[in-house]
Amino acid sequence: MDLTVLWFILVAVLFAGFFFLEGFDYGVGILLPFLGKSDGERRAIINSIGPFWDGNEVWMLTAGGAMFAAFPHWYATLFSGFYLALFLILVALIVRGVAFEFRSKDDRPAWRNFWDWMLFLGSLLPALLWGVAMANLIRGVPIDARMQYAGTFFDLLSPYTLLGGLTSLLLFTLQGALFLALKTGDELPQRARQAGLKIGTGAVAALLLLLIMSYRETDIFTRIVPGIAAWGALVALLLAWWSLSSRSYGGAFILNGLAILLGTAALFGGLFPRVMVSSLNPRWSLTIYQASSSPYTLKVMTIVALTLVPVVLLYQGWTYWVFRQRVKARNLEY
Amino acid sequence: MDALLLARWQFGITSVYHFLFVPLTLGLSVLVAIMETIYVRTGDETYKNMARFWGRLFLINFAMGVVTGIVQEFHFGMNWSEYSRFVGDIFGAPLAVEALAAFFLESTFLGLWLFGWDKLPKALHAACIWLVAFGTNLSAFWILVANSFMQEPVGYVLRNGRAEMTDFFALLTNPHVLYQFPHTVLAGFVTASFFVMGISAYHLLRQSQLEPFRRSFRLALITGVISSLLVAAVGHFQGQYLVNAQPMKMAAAEALWESADPAPLALVALVDTKDQTNTFEIKIPALASFLAYNSFQGEVKGLKDLQAAAEASYGPGNYIPPVAPVFWSFRLMVVAGLWLILLSFYSLYLWRRRRLEEKPLVLKALLWSIPVPYLANTAGWLMAEIGRYPWIVYGLQRVEAAVSPGVSAAAILTTLVAFTLLYGVLAVADVYLLAKYARQGVETTPATRMLDNSREVSLWI
Numbered sequence: 001m002d003l004t005v006l007w008f009i010l011v012a013v014l015f016a017g018f019f020f021l022e023g024f025d026y027g028v029g030i031l032l033p034f035l036g037k038s039d040g041e042r043r044a045i046i047n048s049i050g051p052f053w054d055g056n057e058v059w060m061l062t063a064g065g066a067m068f069a070a071f072p073h074w075y076a077t078l079f080s081g082f083y084l085a086l087f088l089i090l091v092a093l094i095v096r097g098v099a100f101e102f103r104s105k106d107d108r109p110a111w112r113n114f115w116d117w118m119l120f121l122g123s124l125l126p127a128l129l130w131g132v133a134m135a136n137l138i139r140g141v142p143i144d145a146r147m148q149y150a151g152t153f154f155d156l157l158s159p160y161t162l163l164g165g166l167t168s169l170l171l172f173t174l175q176g177a178l179f180l181a182l183k184t185g186d187e188l189p190q191r192a193r194q195a196g197l198k199i200g201t202g203a204v205a206a207l208l209l210l211l212i213m214s215y216r217e218t219d220i221f222t223r224i225v226p227g228i229a230a231w232g233a234l235v236a237l238l239l240a241w242w243s244l245s246s247r248s249y250g251g252a253f254i255l256n257g258l259a260i261l262l263g264t265a266a267l268f269g270g271l272f273p274r275v276m277v278s279s280l281n282p283r284w285s286l287t288i289y290q291a292s293s294s295p296y297t298l299k300v301m302t303i304v305a306l307t308l309v310p311v312v313l314l315y316q317g318w319t320y321w322v323f324r325q326r327v328k329a330r331n332l333e334y
Numbered sequence: 335m336d337a338l339l340l341a342r343w344q345f346g347i348t349s350v351y352h353f354l355f356v357p358l359t360l361g362l363s364v365l366v367a368i369m370e371t372i373y374v375r376t377g378d379e380t381y382k383n384m385a386r387f388w389g390r391l392f393l394i395n396f397a398m399g400v401v402t403g404i405v406q407e408f409h410f411g412m413n414w415s416e417y418s419r420f421v422g423d424i425f426g427a428p429l430a431v432e433a434l435a436a437f438f439l440e441s442t443f444l445g446l447w448l449f450g451w452d453k454l455p456k457a458l459h460a461a462c463i464w465l466v467a468f469g470t471n472l473s474a475f476w477i478l479v480a481n482s483f484m485q486e487p488v489g490y491v492l493r494n495g496r497a498e499m500t501d502f503f504a505l506l507t508n509p510h511v512l513y514q515f516p517h518t519v520l521a522g523f524v525t526a527s528f529f530v531m532g533i534s535a536y537h538l539l540r541q542s543q544l545e546p547f548r549r550s551f552r553l554a555l556i557t558g559v560i561s562s563l564l565v566a567a568v569g570h571f572q573g574q575y576l577v578n579a580q581p582m583k584m585a586a587a588e589a590l591w592e593s594a595d596p597a598p599l600a601l602v603a604l605v606d607t608k609d610q611t612n613t614f615e616i617k618i619p620a621l622a623s624f625l626a627y628n629s630f631q632g633e634v635k636g637l638k639d640l641q642a643a644a645e646a647s648y649g650p651g652n653y654i655p656p657v658a659p660v661f662w663s664f665r666l667m668v669v670a671g672l673w674l675i676l677l678s679f680y681s682l683y684l685w686r687r688r689r690l691e692e693k694p695l696v697l698k699a700l701l702w703s704i705p706v707p708y709l710a711n712t713a714g715w716l717m718a719e720i721g722r723y724p725w726i727v728y729g730l731q732r733v734e735a736a737v738s739p740g741v742s743a744a745a746i747l748t749t750l751v752a753f754t755l756l757y758g759v760l761a762v763a764d765v766y767l768l769a770k771y772a773r774q775g776v777e778t779t780p781a782t783r784m785l786d787n788s789r790e791v792s793l794w795i
Binding site: 293 | 771
């Protein structure tokens with residue numbers, strides 16, 4: 001296989017891994033103020049993702065780094081073009097990262113409450129904005145002949161892209177609820193289930209509407225594989241909802257994770273071989289071949305990635321094994 | 335104000351701020367790992383408590399380093415898209431490897447370390463913090479590989495209007511990185527040593543928790559003496575190397591306008607950039623030549639000759655970096671370094687004679703010297719980066735060609751103001767928490783009591 005294609009797939013895999021993993025810890029952050037009634041419960045909720053969230057975030061950093069290394073023009077056009085959106089994500093991630101650390105370093109209720117809400121906001125904004133960004137990627141944005149974004153921040157906000165954001169927000173929040181149902185104890189799993197059922201209903205409606213609108217706004221259904229993946233995501237989501245209602249939390253978590261992965265696959269499959277779709281002129285769209293690094297760089301990076309990725313997967317997987325037990329509010333032994 | 339200037343300010347502010355947190359992370363992770371290793375080998379609970387105490391301070395600092403580092407990774411695409419297009423083939427690779435090889439390691443094993451005190455066997459738990467320490471220092475290596483390419487491009491060819499990589503190995507063995515990496519990592523050890531010595535001195539002054547803080551002090555004293563001396567030595571050789579590799583930077587660091595043989599070293603100078611002269615200076619004859627060549631003879635090129643040479647190779651333009659900031663940051667770095675060497679050696683002398691705790695003035699000096707390595711680190715980077723101007727990639731791309739053409743000055747101003755305000759607020763919260771926990775001292779809570787105590791027992795939340 002052509003290394004350019006391989007790297008497109010690798011970037012897609014990194015984004016898929018990022019959405020799958022960080023999706024649930026964004027969701028947990030969003031649910032924190034609503035599901036945690038006491039300080040102990042809130043600590044249990046945060047501790048459930050405590051050992052994982054930072055490692056999950058590295059998936060995003062690696063996706064960004066891989067994009068930079070393998071497709072510099074994609075990286076340059078995307079991040080200079082989606083400037084303010086990305087800036088908001090960065091601010092959210094800053095606030096979120098320190099909130100984890102600062103929250104319990106002081107036991108005044110006002111301090112803790114403040115950082116809980118920062119965790120909420122810091123999780124909500126990226127969950128929403130990454131969806132908006134991805135919807136823009138596939139729908140197309142004004143890219144001119146010089147590979148430059150020729151629009152403003154508000155060109156990124158359309159009913160379709162906002163719906164994309166809402167969908168990712170709901171899918172991630174549902175994933176967070178499912179994770180909490182799996183990982184917490186006492187009354188929290190029950191509360192997470194109730195929340196998950198409501199959010200799941202919303203997610204089904206949003207995803208269905210997004211798929212229907214995608215027929216008009218995008219060209220992903222002109223090809224068979226992305227089309228199947230897109231509808232497959234909806235099927236997986238419905239099954240996840242059904243598993244949740246029959247209290248099979250593990251199955252629901254996997255199925256909703258599958259919905260996220262299939263959604264990402266539909267997106268990147270629909271893009272291929274383009275990386276940025278120009279809404280001004282199809283010929284100005286960036287393709288993987290125009291955007292890519294030299295064959296030599298791709299070769300070096302392939303060797304590095306094929307060596308390191310399996311190792312990373314192994315030790316990250318081991319982390320989930322070490323912390324496989326439920327986190328209970330009465331028993332925070334850390 | 336134009337977009338270029340704002341983008342430069344933004345990069346300057348955010349990177350200097352980010353680098354306030356990085357050096358401590360580099361050194362303190364290793365010190366904590368050493369403490370925990372001693373605990374594992376001797377079973378002495380004091381070392382466990384020490385590792386937990388310094389680990390907590392490490393974390394408060396680490397979190398700030400991580401979140402400000404995310405901003406840096408995306409900066410290149412946001413504000414410097416033309417730079418990213420021009421060198422992405424080369425510059426992106428070390429960033430991606432940094433994420434794959436180092437960030438995953440640090441973040442995953444830090445999570446295991448934090449939450450794994452009672453879940454992992456002791457030795458495995460200690461191995462986790464060693465992997466964190468290894469990861470942070472490895473990450474410094476990769477980022478310096480990337481930075482060194484900007485200082486001294488190697489292993490590339492110009493093709494299709496951009497720099498393309500031809501030799502990855504050349505990138506890793508860039509002579510520039512061979513000086514810059516040890517200098518930076520050692521500076522991190524100095525920072526951590528003085529951080530630990532300063533806080534320990536505070537407790538020794540107050541005669542509180544003598545046992546853990548005496549041990550902490552001793553460990554930091556040893557690393558402090560060694561690393562402060564080594565960082566100066568490496569810095570000296572780095573300077574000698576730069577006289578040839580980046581003569582313009584070194585000439586600016588000396589505020590040397592005219593070439594001279596032997597060249598004097600100006601201790602202080604009032605720089606007049608417009609007339610290309612110093613209106614006042616105190617100088618030591620032949621010292622610059624000596625520092626450059628270990629000999630009181632040898633020509634050091636002046637800024638004017640270097641400017642003429644640069645015009646001959648690159649065409650008309652101003653190739654002289656802002657002289658005064660480079661000159662003064664160089665001096666600030668050196669003076670701070672000398673102060674730290676003197677202080678650590680004097681402390682060592684007193685310690686050996688068991689008289690340190692009788693000298694409140696020295697203990698106070700140690701406490702108040704915690705910021706000094708930070709000043710030196712910042713000044714060092716200012717010298718390195720401002721001294722590179724007008725180039726963003728030395729000899730290949732000028733800074734004005736690198737900025738994002740599609741991003742408006744208003745957008746950059748908005749984010750510049752927002753980042754500055756946010757960083758300011760976070761700095762206050764960070765220092766407040768560090769001071770609070772540093773003052774509180776080592777907790778001696780045994781592991782068994784933590785089970786039924788749901789109050790503040792966690793390192794993380």
